Amino acid sequence: MLGAAGRRAGTAEQVRVDVHNIRMRRRNRLNAARRALAKRSDVILTAVTGATSGMMGASNSSHERDTPPTPRDQEHTVTTSSSNRIAPIEYRVFTATRPGINPDLPAGYESLAWVANSATLIHGTRDAVLVDTFFTLEHSGQLADQIAATGKSLTHIYITHAHGDHFFGINTLKARFPSVRAVAPASVVERIQTRLEADTQLLRARFPGQIPDDPGVPDSLDGASIELEGQSLIPIETGFTDSADSTSLHVPSIGLIAAGDVVYNGIHPFLAETNGQTRLEWIDALDKLDALEPRAVVAGHKIPDNDDDPGNIAATRTYLRDFIRLEQTTDTPRALFDAMIELYPDRANPGSLWGGAIAAKSPAGNP
Numbered sequence: 001m002l003g004a005a006g007r008r009a010g011t012a013e014q015v016r017v018d019v020h021n022i023r024m025r026r027r028n029r030l031n032a033a034r035r036a037l038a039k040r041s042d043v044i045l046t047a048v049t050g051a052t053s054g055m056m057g058a059s060n061s062s063h064e065r066d067t068p069p070t071p072r073d074q075e076h077t078v079t080t081s082s083s084n085r086i087a088p089i090e091y092r093v094f095t096a097t098r099p100g101i102n103p104d105l106p107a108g109y110e111s112l113a114w115v116a117n118s119a120t121l122i123h124g125t126r127d128a129v130l131v132d133t134f135f136t137l138e139h140s141g142q143l144a145d146q147i148a149a150t151g152k153s154l155t156h157i158y159i160t161h162a163h164g165d166h167f168f169g170i171n172t173l174k175a176r177f178p179s180v181r182a183v184a185p186a187s188v189v190e191r192i193q194t195r196l197e198a199d200t201q202l203l204r205a206r207f208p209g210q211i212p213d214d215p216g217v218p219d220s221l222d223g224a225s226i227e228l229e230g231q232s233l234i235p236i237e238t239g240f241t242d243s244a245d246s247t248s249l250h251v252p253s254i255g256l257i258a259a260g261d262v263v264y265n266g267i268h269p270f271l272a273e274t275n276g277q278t279r280l281e282w283i284d285a286l287d288k289l290d291a292l293e294p295r296a297v298v299a300g301h302k303i304p305d306n307d308d309d310p311g312n313i314a315a316t317r318t319y320l321r322d323f324i325r326l327e328q329t330t331d332t333p334r335a336l337f338d339a340m341i342e343l344y345p346d347r348a349n350p351g352s353l354w355g356g357a358i359a360a361k362s363p364a365g366n367p
């Protein structure tokens with residue numbers, strides 16, 4: 001039914017049932033389920049409340065799923081204790097599912113051409129800090145409703161990196177929560193300024209009528225951390241990952257990392273802005289997050305129903321290593337795309353991989 005799969009169909013028709021065929025059947029089931037999801041992809045907003053206790057050892061099923069992503073809602077409470085205080089800290093992950101940015105990809109992969117953004121609300125008994133926003137007017141309005149429903153006082157919005165899909169909801173949220181401050185490290189703010197115009201045009205072209213006239217930009221964060229009811233939320237500068245000057249936000253007291261786009265969970269990483277050198281820097285960034293020994297890692301793009309398993313750090317690293325290796329052994333974007341799809345048939349948003357394969361095979365792709 002599709003490019004790479006069509007090529008594999010001859011194998012599937014053989015009497016011999018092997019691992020390859022099993023993967024094809026899994027993929028077909030998954031595609032059928034996701035096709036239904038993608039049809040309503042512009043209106044899906046889900047929330048999952050998480051806690052870092054019990055996350056250890058949770059299965060990482062990000063790219064070997066049999067079940068479609070379905071909304072779910074779980075409640076957990078973590079009590080974090082230190083020598084002189086006990087403060088309950090929880091986090092809630094909101095996801096908004098939408099079509100991928102890159103509408104151009106090889107035929108046959110339409111059912112996977114969706115992606116979900118995450119926004120993580122970290123909160124105590126009274127206050128809350130949001131990590132990243134959504135970007136369409138509709139999703140931002142829904143996110144504001146969800147935050148308001150928690151009854152928490154939103155003090156800060158932390159922006160992890162300069163891609164518009166992570167911060168274009170700032171002004172929509174400010175309209176609903178007038179005292180909130182949107183902040184990011186100075187490097188992120190500077191990077192936003194250099195690319196804001198181009199990113200705005202790109203998103204407006206892809207999502208006409210859905211992008212705010214004035215999305216808002218974050219202020220430079222004063223100090224090294226954001227305080228939430230006596231606990232520190234610490235920006236981790238991760239350098240070049242899926243874009244320049246990316247960061248993650250670490251909450252040491254509960255072992256949480258809101259990773260931004262340093263980590264992907266069940267979604268093809270965005271590689272179109274990377275090159276041979278920066279892909280290695282991205283791996284270094286993943287090592288940096290691993291060294292923090294997190295108990296939960298929220299990817300900036302995740303399958304809504306997937307756990308926020310720290311194993312997604314290693315899974316992203318493996319993906320990048322596979323891409324680096326296969327980039328060197330293939331001659332064309334299509335060959336690289338097909339080779340990666342063989343390894344990652346179930347990841348959502350293959351348009352992201354296609355854009356990355358084209359960039360990698362362009363003359364400037366690998367200086």
Ligand SMILES: [Zn+2]
Binds near residue numbers: 261300
């Ligand atoms: Zn992103």
